[in-house]
Amino acid sequence: MEYVNIIIDDKPIKAEKGQTILKAARQAGIGIPTLCYYELNGQQLENRPGGCRVCVVEVSGRKNLAPACATEVMEGMEIKTHSLRVVNARRTVVELLLSDHPASCLICSKSGNCELQSLAQKLGIRDIPFKGEQSMYKKDFSPAIIREMNKCIMCRRCETVCNKLQTVGALSAVNRGFMAVVAPAFEQDLAQSPCTMCGQCVQACPVGALSEVNQTRQVIQAINNPAKKVVVQTAPAVRVALGEEFGMEPGTIVTGKMAAALRRIGFDYVFDTDFAADLTIMEEGTELLGRISKFMAGDKSVRLPILTSCCPGWVNFFETNYSDMLDVPSTAKSPQQMFGAIAKNYWAEKIGVKREDMIVVSIMPCVAKKFECQRDEFKENGNPDVDYSLTTRELAELIKQFNIDFNTLPDEDFDNPLGASTGAAVIFGATGGVIEAATRTAYEIFTKKKLDKVDFNALRGLDGVRSATVDFDGTPIHIGIAHGLGNARKLLDMVRNGEANFHAIEVMACPGGCVGGAGQPFHHGDFSKVEKRFEAIYREDEGKPIRKSHENPYIKQLYEEFLGEPCGEKSHHLLHTHYFDKSKQVEVEA
């Protein structure tokens, strides 16, 4: 490593050659405020258009102020980060931004989490001296995401995330000057674009321009309707992140407090999506083994690899971008939808409630789940298996609205039977977890031997694309893993071009898997928070007495009482789905 000597705010510093002033300063413990800058550490994502000019610094010998995020350090540089000139310029920049920003902080969904708001507070801005035109755009509602471009500050984080990290390409900066805005092609609504509703743009947006569709009011209404039985299910990744909304350290496990809070909010049954994750493993694992055995027996009608289908952003992505491979993903529904199907077809009957009188609410780390539960194929006579899907953030909002002191809640358990789960289900929340859970079960079924060590460390980690070979007692099973849709594209292109031979591939649309989901507490680009949630998932798994899905006693009971066998006729009807071609094709006009 080559170093250069620089001086920041009179402090001599050895900085890495090629580093930006911003990074060198931060490493030396000198804070420079930023706004458009966004980095996901370790995920090869950096947005630094140098456009907002909030990070400007004074560099000796230069006439103009330099953006710290986009200026490289040079030998002998003398930098002032808080000179009067810098402070005044920074202030003017923020005042100008505020002059074209609605001052509706009191009722904005991002209030308290808004980076522009906190910057304005930090700089002590009490007046907006510039009066000018205000941008006026119509609100755009997609099934999961709301765009309010009046609030857009053109940091272009969403554009970078959508194109570079996710390679979805739904968003781009369009028009110029005052009219410039981030929008889908032809300024159509998001619903008409190739948007997968992964929501990473919502996670990245520093202001309230992008947010999720909020359904807390509908849920409160359902809970207060005496004619309805309201069932709630919570996804694995929620329990390792929810605490952050109440001042806890990232990675704090709050499973018990969460169950207690849900009960106090008034849900009739507090169940767990983890139960359905175990069920998913039974179905998907059986399907995987079935396909592998047929393939090995020379059956040309089956295609490998099998792709996981738990992640709704990923499902939307392959329906749009890999419509030639729609027979490759597992037909297993996601845990959210399996839960809904079981709740409304099995549990409702068991407790003597009509399907229409049961409301299923899911708490998800996800924005795309809001769209998934609205899909027509997951409805029966118009009645959805899952009525409302709330994000982790919306649950925190509910807890606050109900005036519950989360931190002092006792630990409570989920209700049974749909609340019992294994460690295999918990790890669904982290990249590599679904396939590890599937491996734990598939190994035992395939080899008919007991698995002594359930930890498959080769499948774990946070590298964007990973591969590993698991020894199924002499049969090598090749597994591919990708998280982030850009990484998924790399892996899928390899498969499409015949450059990779995997038996199974797991994909999660969000970086880190569901722990880094778009519905999780805002991390503001601090990926170490996601890493801590990731570690917590595996701690929760370790602490579980049962760690293999097929050993979940309530899953066994469900098959005995109701479903029959995995991938049987009843499961096929209730727990499996099919996919649609959503690609865009150019056709010759007749």
Add this chain to the structure above:
Amino acid sequence: MIKVKLAEDKINKIKEICTSFGNKAGEAINVLHKVQGEFGYLPAEVQEVIAKELNVSVANIYGIVTFYSFFTMIPKGEHPISICMGTACYVRGSEKILDEFKRQLKIAIGETTPDGKFSLNCLRCVGACGLAPVVLIGDKVYGRVTTDKVQEIIGEYKA
């Protein structure tokens, strides 16, 4: 599946242009330039095909089209009218000339009349400042234009 429909010869022409630039995403501006030269404008379907050929998102292509004022998604009229807004023309009253054209044609800048005959645009200096204010219709230059002359000029092309 969402279908984008376009005439076969147009699709082929676009593909030919994209191929001539090696189907490179970095050549998007050149491709758009050439395609607009061919069709006169860049409608949505055309942008879709270009995006597919260059393997970039159509949002990105649209971003380029809307950023550069040279690109247009509206077909130009049979007789494109350009009013010079350069300094010399401006001080000699070109804004009033522009207003008169707008009034008579009932269109705004960047628009085309419903019959497709005229489109209206501004430009900055054609190097004929001695003739200010200057109006261009197609390649023909009209100098020392006054508001009274506008009707007569339009009339030349109406037949």
